[in-house]
Amino acid sequence: MAVEQEQKSKREPQIRExxxxxxxxxxxxxxxxxxxxxLIVGLALLFSDIDPSGTAFxxxxxxxxxxxxxxxxxxxxxxxxxxxxxxxxxxxxxxEKPTDPLANPNAPRYSKNGFKPLLQFIYEHAHDEESTxxxxxxxxxxxxxxxxxxxxxxxxxxFVIMDAHGKIQYANHAAPVKHDTDDTLQLxxxxxxxxxxxxxxxxxxxTAVRSEQSWVRVPNRIVGDEDRxxxxxxxxxxxxxxxxxxxxxxxxxxxxxxxxxxxxxxxxAAHELRGPITVIRGYLDVLEMELEDQLQxxxxxxxxxxxxxxxxxxxxxxxxxxxxxxxxxxxxxHLSEEKLSGxxxxxxxxxxLRAQSQRRMLSVDLPSSLPTIAAxxxxxxxxxxxxxxxxxxxxxxxxxxxxxAATEGNFVKVSVTDNGIGIPSSVIGNLFHxxxxxxxxxxxxxxxxxxxxxxxxxxxxxxxxxxxxxxxGQGSTFTFTVPVYASVKDKLQANxxxxxxxxxxxxxxxxxxxxxxx
Amino acid sequence: MAIKxxxxxxxxxxxxxxxxxxxxxxxxxVDWVVDGHDGLVAVTSKPYDLMMLDIMLPEMRGPEILxxxxxxxxxxxxxTRVIVMTNFDQDDESRMAMQHDVxxxxxxxxxxxxxxxxxxxxxxKPTSVDEQ
Numbered sequence: 001m002a003v004e005q006e007q008k009s010k011r012e013p014q015i016r017e018x019x020x021x022x023x024x025x026x027x028x029x030x031x032x033x034x035x036x037x038x039l040i041v042g043l044a045l046l047f048s049d050i051d052p053s054g055t056a057f058x059x060x061x062x063x064x065x066x067x068x069x070x071x072x073x074x075x076x077x078x079x080x081x082x083x084x085x086x087x088x089x090x091x092x093x094x095x096e097k098p099t100d101p102l103a104n105p106n107a108p109r110y111s112k113n114g115f116k117p118l119l120q121f122i123y124e125h126a127h128d129e130e131s132t133x134x135x136x137x138x139x140x141x142x143x144x145x146x147x148x149x150x151x152x153x154x155x156x157x158x159f160v161i162m163d164a165h166g167k168i169q170y171a172n173h174a175a176p177v178k179h180d181t182d183d184t185l186q187l188x189x190x191x192x193x194x195x196x197x198x199x200x201x202x203x204x205x206x207t208a209v210r211s212e213q214s215w216v217r218v219p220n221r222i223v224g225d226e227d228r229x230x231x232x233x234x235x236x237x238x239x240x241x242x243x244x245x246x247x248x249x250x251x252x253x254x255x256x257x258x259x260x261x262x263x264x265x266x267x268x269a270a271h272e273l274r275g276p277i278t279v280i281r282g283y284l285d286v287l288e289m290e291l292e293d294q295l296q297x298x299x300x301x302x303x304x305x306x307x308x309x310x311x312x313x314x315x316x317x318x319x320x321x322x323x324x325x326x327x328x329x330x331x332x333x334h335l336s337e338e339k340l341s342g343x344x345x346x347x348x349x350x351x352x353l354r355a356q357s358q359r360r361m362l363s364v365d366l367p368s369s370l371p372t373i374a375a376x377x378x379x380x381x382x383x384x385x386x387x388x389x390x391x392x393x394x395x396x397x398x399x400x401x402x403x404x405a406a407t408e409g410n411f412v413k414v415s416v417t418d419n420g421i422g423i424p425s426s427v428i429g430n431l432f433h434x435x436x437x438x439x440x441x442x443x444x445x446x447x448x449x450x451x452x453x454x455x456x457x458x459x460x461x462x463x464x465x466x467x468x469x470x471x472x473g474q475g476s477t478f479t480f481t482v483p484v485y486a487s488v489k490d491k492l493q494a495n496x497x498x499x500x501x502x503x504x505x506x507x508x509x510x511x512x513x514x515x516x517x518x
Numbered sequence: 519m520a521i522k523x524x525x526x527x528x529x530x531x532x533x534x535x536x537x538x539x540x541x542x543x544x545x546x547x548v549d550w551v552v553d554g555h556d557g558l559v560a561v562t563s564k565p566y567d568l569m570m571l572d573i574m575l576p577e578m579r580g581p582e583i584l585x586x587x588x589x590x591x592x593x594x595x596x597x598t599r600v601i602v603m604t605n606f607d608q609d610d611e612s613r614m615a616m617q618h619d620v621x622x623x624x625x626x627x628x629x630x631x632x633x634x635x636x637x638x639x640x641x642x643k644p645t646s647v648d649e650q
Contacts, residue, residue, distance in 0.1 A: 274605040274627040275530065282536040285630040289543060314627050321607065 016096045019087035023080060030072045038065045082115055089122040158231065158249030160187065163242065166201065176220040176231060176249050187247070188220045189231065197235065201245065204237040211237040217256055223264060230256040263324045270321040277317060281310045301357075308357045311350050315385060322382065323450050326457045333376040333461050335492055337485045340405055340412060341366040343377055347385045360392050361400035366414075370405055372485040373412050374492060379458045380482065386451040387416040387478050395420030395475070410487035411464060419475035423468070431468060432456040455480065463488070520642045521567040521599065526550045527557035527583070528572050528603075533626065537570065540631030546638075554578025558586055566598050568638065571620075573604040580604070581616060588619045599641055603629070 041064045042057075050057050085103035092098050103110070105119035152159055158175035162168055168185040171177045178188040191197050195215070204211045214234045221228040231249040238244060284307050295303065344366055355362035373380075384403070391401040395418040405414045423431065432452050456466045459480045470476035524541055528534035529552045541548045549566075551557045554575035561569050561583075573580035580602060587594045600620040605627055607613075617623045622637055629637070 271606055274625075275533075278605060278626040279532045279536065281627070281630045282533065282540075285632045286536060286540050286543075289540065289632065317627070325607070 014096055015087075015094045016091040016099050019084055019091070020099055022083070022087075026076055026080060027073075030076055031069075034065060034069050034072060037068050082118075085115070085119060086122070089119055093122055093125065156251045158247070158251065160245075160247040160249070161243045162245035162247070164240075164244045166245075169243065174249075174251060175247075176229065189218050189233065189249075190220065190222065191215065191218055197233070197247075200235070201237065204239075208237060209239045213237075217252070223260070229253045230260070263327055266320060267324045270317050270324070273317045277310065277314050281307075281314060284310060304353060304357050308350075308354050312354070312389070315382075315389065318382065319386070319450050319454050322379075323454050323457075326454070326461075333379055333458070335374040335376055335462065335488075337372045338375045338377055338380070339368070339372055340370055340380075340414065340482075341368055343375065343381050344384060344403075346377070347381050351385060351388050354389065355392055355401065358392055359398055360395060361398075362388070362392070362403075363400065364403040366403065366405050370412055371407060373482045374485045374488045375462060375482050376458075380462070383455045383458050383480060384414070384416075386455050387480070390451060390478070391416050391418035391420070391476075394418060407484070408481065410484050411481035412484060413479055413481045415477050415479045417475065417477040422472040422474050423470040423476055424472050425470075428468060428470060432466060452478075521546070521638055523547045523564075523566045524549070524568045524570065524638075525557070525561055525564075525566045526570045527552075527554065527560075527575060527580075528570070529553065529575050530572075536631060537634070540635065541638075544635050552576070554580070554583055558583050561587070561595060561598065566595075568599045568601065568641070569595070570601050570603055573602065574606060581612065584616060584619055601637070 038061060042061055045057055045060060046052055050060070084100060088098040088100050088102050092102055103119060105116050105123065110116040110119065152172040155172070156174045158177075159170070159172045160168055160175045160177060161170040168177060168187070171185055176188045177185045180186045187197065189197065197215070200211075200213050212234065214232070216232050217230055218233050219228055219230045229251055230253045232252045233250075234248045236246045284303070288303055288307070344364060348364075351362060351364075388401065388403065395401060399419050401416065401418045403414065403416050405412055407413075432455075452466075459466050459482070462482050464481040464483065467479045468476060469479075524546050526534060526537050526541075526548060528537065528550065531552075534550050534552065538548050538550050549560060549564075551560050555577040557569075557571070557575070558578060571580045571583060575583075584600070584602075601622045601624060602616055602620050603624050603626050605625060613623065621641065624634075624637070
């Protein structure tokens, strides 16, 4: 480094050298002038009467030379002092080491003769430049900028600026960002796959000049992580700007966390329940297999009841789990081409067993001539079993439940009809609400009140609708529709077989859910 | 190739015994280990036709075992079918990743031994495997 500087100084003259060189030249000129003046005085004396060999002549010459030298050097000093001070100030401002001491701008003579502002200007200018340099390296800034920065540091709202390459230029303390493996900053936000920030940004770059987008309830970490925070995000895009993307992340953990904790609890509790139910159902199966030949008919019946009850319990646990999952907006169904009768086959044995043990007639007519549907097999299976289970529960002893299906436009409509107690028209509108139980059913039939709510959620996430008609005392018909596969095939392929293209927005059915209306 | 030998990696004693008993009843040759590390050792030291893998396991979790076996360039158990059995819902992403490397991904509470036997017998049929 030092060698480099030395070489550099050899190549081009430095600012600091100017002053001494100039002073040298000035002194040289003064001495030269001195000689000229003394010679002129000598010549003048020669033309006068003074004897050139006498003492008077040489005395006059010497006096002239001395007086002129002293005076000239005094004048030279007076004239050069400001130049020296300026040269030193400039040398210092240029970052070089001054050869002479720096002038103090506050010296009384400088304020008197008006030189002070000149010096001050140079000093201040040099200081400004210094702080700009510093700001780049260690982020000390002008007072105003500092205030602004400390305010951004204090707030718990995240603030991120990205350049045109998607690189994070600035992120404040609260911003949901993390250091990647190669130490670059990355956004740390878990968007939904089909409505992510990246998608939006890619889309903006292609089509937009200016755009704004908001996301609600975006977590930075997965459930269970201690540092999980939940944000409401707003992002602004402006093409060509140095700050192409500005992201404001409002920390709404306080609003969403309690609800999430509640859902966590429900979800953990339900998972806990899955262990024992696995064992109960499993061992019933094992015992039934092993004891098949030894059981008497009435014992067989008891076994059936055990199996039916265990299956039901398992179904309810699934309902709770799925509800908590959907409420948390982890709703992502993967739709594929399915036959309705094929879906029913997966729950057929269970349903028949339930009907039999409750002494109900269950007739299912799902013609194989029906077009295939776009469905998530296990979810639609859950809808069917929930509706059938309800119908079995609410019909009379010895009553019948029938399941039928027909094509209706681009949908297949499935109907589950019972001839049971029916539903009063006054409460029919509340049926699909979470935890809703009609006054009468609460007294006579057990249940959690989330089955129908879940059915609606699943069906609407497929782009279908649920419906109900009922006559009190005569029975009810619950219906739901699912899209015919051929009618949505293109949309599905475009959306990677998720339900994104089938529901009106990524919020889907959840828009109707009061918790999300705010 | 019909499935004969099965390795069950399951830390819950009740559930493990349930699978072992019902699968043996069906005539399969079943080994059972309770921790993930032993499971990895077992499946690489003896050629099983099928491995039943839990996700939450002591010592080594299911996804890690799977990664050790099928995460590299070479599939270390090319002739072994794998069924993941869990009661804990993973997030979509991890589930999809695992599903990619296995023959079935099942919820224990949903799959009674009888259904499990159906799934395993389904592998022996030449028709496509149902991964639901």
